[in-house]
Amino acid sequence: MKAIDLIKPAxxxxxxxxxxxxxxxxxxxxxxxxxxxxxxxxxxxxPRIAGHRAGVKIAREAIETCALLRVPAxxxxxxxxxxxxxxxxxxxxxxxxxxxxxKKELPSIHENNIRLLAIGRAAxxxxxxxxxxxxxxxxxxxxTGMKLVVALNYGGRAELVxxxxxxxxxxxxxxxxxxxxxxxxxxxxxxxxxLPDPDLxxxxxxxxxxxxxxxxxxxxxxxxxxxxxxxxxxxxxxxEALLNFQQRERRYGGLxxxxxxxxxxx
Ligand code: IPE
Ligand code: IPE
Ligand code: MG
Numbered sequence: 001m002k003a004i005d006l007i008k009p010a011x012x013x014x015x016x017x018x019x020x021x022x023x024x025x026x027x028x029x030x031x032x033x034x035x036x037x038x039x040x041x042x043x044x045x046x047p048r049i050a051g052h053r054a055g056v057k058i059a060r061e062a063i064e065t066c067a068l069l070r071v072p073a074x075x076x077x078x079x080x081x082x083x084x085x086x087x088x089x090x091x092x093x094x095x096x097x098x099x100x101x102x103k104k105e106l107p108s109i110h111e112n113n114i115r116l117l118a119i120g121r122a123a124x125x126x127x128x129x130x131x132x133x134x135x136x137x138x139x140x141x142x143x144t145g146m147k148l149v150v151a152l153n154y155g156g157r158a159e160l161v162x163x164x165x166x167x168x169x170x171x172x173x174x175x176x177x178x179x180x181x182x183x184x185x186x187x188x189x190x191x192x193x194x195l196p197d198p199d200l201x202x203x204x205x206x207x208x209x210x211x212x213x214x215x216x217x218x219x220x221x222x223x224x225x226x227x228x229x230x231x232x233x234x235x236x237x238x239x240e241a242l243l244n245f246q247q248r249e250r251r252y253g254g255l256x257x258x259x260x261x262x263x264x265x266x
Contacts, residue, residue, distance in 0.1 A: 006068045010235070017239035021069070025246050027199035029073040030066060031221070033213055034059065036205030036229030043229075049093045054231035056101050063148060065235050067112055069242075073147040073195050077213050081121065081155035095129050098152070102132050106139065113145030119191035120154035121162075147195065154191075156215030163189035192217055200245045202238075204230040222248050 003023055009015035034055060041051030059076060066074045079094060109116060116136050125133075133152065166189045171179045187193065197217045201210075206227040210218065224241045226233070249256050 014236050017243060020243055022246055026069060026071055027245055028196045029198040030071055031075040031198035031201045031214055033077045033203040034230040035203060035207060040229040040231040048090060052097055056097055058231050058233055061235050062238055065238050067114055067146045075149040075151060077151045079152050080212060081153055081158055095126055098129060099132050102136050106136050110140050113143045115143040115147050116140045117147055117149045118152050119149055120152045125153050156212045159191050202241050204228050204233050220252055
């Protein structure tokens with residue numbers, strides 16, 4: 001099976017990229033910091049919210065492409081804990097947009113056997129958003145295809161704080177006096193418990209920072225930062241990122257002999 005058998009290319013460039021993709025060396029988990037909606041709109045003298053709309057549209061392309069290529073997990077950074085610092089109107093537009101998105105796209109997500117998951121502090125989300133997300137997660141909970149993880153009201157440090165407190169609660173509850181935590185204990189108490197760590201972290205719009213995203217999980221992720229603004233991150237650009245990932249030599253601190261991209265960390 002080749003990538004070109006899974007996706008019908010829209011043009012010659014896409015076809016050429018698909019020809020080069022090795023399905024056996026795809027990341028098991030792709031995480032994306034979808035940045036640059038505001039700048040995209042600004043460039044066109046449009047309000048920032050027009051950029052967010054365009055961003056949602058292009059997200060569909062990334063989801064569809066990853067699902068067709070059978071990437072096991074895709075995490076999209078949709079709203080950070082810090083994004084509450086934005087003007088109220090923008091925040092409420094983003095919340096509304098998410099609900100609109102679910103309403104429109106959920107049937108096709110479900111049909112495509114995608115399982116929707118959320119990471120972040122759900123309790124602080126507006127009630128309606130929380131309910132829609134919960135319904136969507138329930139509807140798709142038995143799906144066995146790609147896991148689509150939406151990072152919503154997510155912060156990496158907050159996730160670690162929540163994990164540590166969950167561990168402490170367990171220790172107290174069970175009256176454990178000689179409890180020893182290891183890396184697995186921490187991983188298992190993160191919002192992402194059960195998911196593989198991201199192999200590839202993509203950030204659009206050129207900013208060289210991780211903005212509090214998946215701090216623990218990206219320890220050995222390959223970073224791909226592109227100047228493309230998120231609404232311009234087409235299928236072609238995603239395929240370029242995947243291809244670039246396949247050309248990396250992952251070493252995990254060793255000498256790299258015999259390790260291929262896409263293989264797991266030790
Ligand atoms: C990313 O685009 C979307 C969210 C953070 C919700 P931005 O809104 O951050 O766009 P820029 O960075 O201002 O261009
Ligand atoms: C990161 O983008 C958060 C999301 C994509 C949801 P930001 O635009 O919020 O990040 P900073 O402020 O540039 O670090
Ligand atoms: Mg930004």
